[in-house]
Amino acid sequence: xIKSVQHESKRKLLDAAQNVFRxxxxxxxxxxxxxxxxxxxxxxxxxxxxxxxxxxxDAAAHWSTWTEALFAAAPxxxxxxxxxxxxxxxxxxxxxxxxxVPDFTCLLGTLVQETYATHPAIRAACNKGMSSHIANLTxxxxxxxxxxxxxxxxxxxxxxxxxxxxxxxxxxxxxxxxGSEVAxxxxxHLRRYLEGLFPHPRKSNxxxxx
Amino acid sequence: xIKSVQHESKRKLLDAAQNVFRxxxxxxxxxxxxxxxxxxxxxxxxxxxxxxxxxxxDAAAHWSTWTEALFAAAPxxxxxxxxxxxxxxxxxxxxxxxxxVPDFTCLLGTLVQETYATHPAIRAACNKGMSSHIANLTxxxxxxxxxxxxxxxxxxxxxxxxxxxxxxxxxxxxxxxxGSEVAxxxxxHLRRYLEGLFPHPRKSNxxxxx
DNA sequence: GACAGCATACCAACTAGTCGGTTTAATAAC
DNA sequence: GTTATTAAACCGACTAGTTGGTATGCTGTC
Numbered sequence: 001x002i003k004s005v006q007h008e009s010k011r012k013l014l015d016a017a018q019n020v021f022r023x024x025x026x027x028x029x030x031x032x033x034x035x036x037x038x039x040x041x042x043x044x045x046x047x048x049x050x051x052x053x054x055x056x057x058d059a060a061a062h063w064s065t066w067t068e069a070l071f072a073a074a075p076x077x078x079x080x081x082x083x084x085x086x087x088x089x090x091x092x093x094x095x096x097x098x099x100x101v102p103d104f105t106c107l108l109g110t111l112v113q114e115t116y117a118t119h120p121a122i123r124a125a126c127n128k129g130m131s132s133h134i135a136n137l138t139x140x141x142x143x144x145x146x147x148x149x150x151x152x153x154x155x156x157x158x159x160x161x162x163x164x165x166x167x168x169x170x171x172x173x174x175x176x177x178x179g180s181e182v183a184x185x186x187x188x189h190l191r192r193y194l195e196g197l198f199p200h201p202r203k204s205n206x207x208x209x210x
Numbered sequence: 211x212i213k214s215v216q217h218e219s220k221r222k223l224l225d226a227a228q229n230v231f232r233x234x235x236x237x238x239x240x241x242x243x244x245x246x247x248x249x250x251x252x253x254x255x256x257x258x259x260x261x262x263x264x265x266x267x268d269a270a271a272h273w274s275t276w277t278e279a280l281f282a283a284a285p286x287x288x289x290x291x292x293x294x295x296x297x298x299x300x301x302x303x304x305x306x307x308x309x310x311v312p313d314f315t316c317l318l319g320t321l322v323q324e325t326y327a328t329h330p331a332i333r334a335a336c337n338k339g340m341s342s343h344i345a346n347l348t349x350x351x352x353x354x355x356x357x358x359x360x361x362x363x364x365x366x367x368x369x370x371x372x373x374x375x376x377x378x379x380x381x382x383x384x385x386x387x388x389g390s391e392v393a394x395x396x397x398x399h400l401r402r403y404l405e406g407l408f409p410h411p412r413k414s415n416x417x418x419x420x
Numbered sequence: 421g422a423c424a425g426c427a428t429a430c431c432a433a434c435t436a437g438t439c440g441g442t443t444t445a446a447t448a449a450c
Numbered sequence: 451g452t453t454a455t456t457a458a459a460c461c462g463a464c465t466a467g468t469t470g471g472t473a474t475g476c477t478g479t480c
Contacts (some may be wrong), residue, residue, distance in 0.1 A: 048459085116235060117233045154399065162400075176336055186372050190372075252470095256470090428475080430472080431471090432469100443474085
């Protein structure tokens with residue numbers, strides 16, 4: 001407990017960065033903004049991070065830990081059938097769309113869009129985080145493919161990227177329209193596509209493959 | 211000719227803004243950056259635009275004119291079958307992915323992601339431009355639906371948004387990976403989905419509906 | 421000479437990062 | 451148990467540089 005109190009400022013700064021970046025973007029967010037949101041001072045900020053970019057790199061890693069924990073704990077992750085896990089993932093993403101826009105959008109997508117040409121280290125960190133999330137997702141997709149579409153011409157990984165692209169694009173429309181209705185419809189199209197990619201052998205969805 | 215020479219600086223500023231914003235984003239782009247890229251001075255900038263935000267609003271309108279002209283002139287737009295026009299649109303978007311990243315990404319998507327919470331006027335301008343592009347696209351989709359899937363439960367408009375979301379999301383991955391391979395695969399998934407939504411009645415794709 | 425178009429010099433506000441110093445916490449010596 | 455020592459955490463005023471925007475001046479055309 002003593003130890004956790006010590007590093008509380010750092011954690012608060014990383015949490016605050018997540019939210020402020022998702023609201024205002026990277027460049028428009030000042031170090032003071034983050035300090036204010038975290039309730040710490042600028043001196044503390046530069047004690048823990050060597051620069052704004054340094055904080056951002058840490059925040060990207062922090063984000064990945066945070067989201068992986070979130071998805072690992074989500075109920076869809078328990079389904080026995082990998083097809084259900086994949087569709088459950090999409091449904092889960094749809095379910096959290098009722099929050100405010102900055103609360104369901106993706107830090108990494110927001111950051112990379114702004115910084116890809118100017119901050120190579122941030123671009124790389126975002127790429128790493130997104131790829132690793134997709135790699136996790138790809139495990140379930142691969143298992144579903146083995147069971148329901150073993151001869152399909154597409155790769156499981158490319159489906160993982162496709163799912164993420166639909167999500168990222170939907171976030172942009174949620175921002176443009178200040179609402180998540182379009183995002184929700186997009187996820188419903190995505191679900192229909194995935195259902196078609198993994199056709200049930202017959203009628204039952206409990207039937208085990210021989 | 212005199213008139214066009216007179217306003218050449220303004221046009222150059224709008225063109226430059228398009229490219230610089232797509233590379234560095236809104237907040238990280240300085241007025242001086244745009245002036246330098248356009249080859250004009252700051253005095254000229256503030257002669258034509260009242261502020262950086264003012265220029266951005268004009269640039270969003272300029273972008274819409276520019277892109278609508280681009281798509282109106284593209285060959286896919288001539289196809290007689292609306293299904294071919296829709297698929298041709300996707301193929302066209304895939305075909306221009308061989309350019310550099312800032313040359314195929316979307317100004318409006320980039321802008322709105324950064325400014326949605328801080329610059330309401332820019333958000334509205336981006337929303338308007340994207341919606342209008344989708345409305346154009348929706349005409350072809352609606353016609354294709356009438357012909358190939360008149361009883362489908364989805365709306366033509368929602369397909370328009372879905373197509374754009376896939377594109378916008380693909381741009382994010384093109385930025386994250388500094389390459390368009392993922393984007394290309396995403397568009398191939400999108401095409402497969404659309405093909406499934408508009409099934410051919412039999413075998414021929416030249417058959418006219420009675 | 422009036423005016424649009426453009427150029428140069430300039431300013432006030434802001435921002436990332438610094439720096440000297442204070443507080444807090446853990447450990448060790450006594 | 452008290453005190454000394456050390457190091458990490460923290461503070462907030464300050465600076466050097468940047469930025470959007472302004473003020474003023476110049477030039478050619480009508």
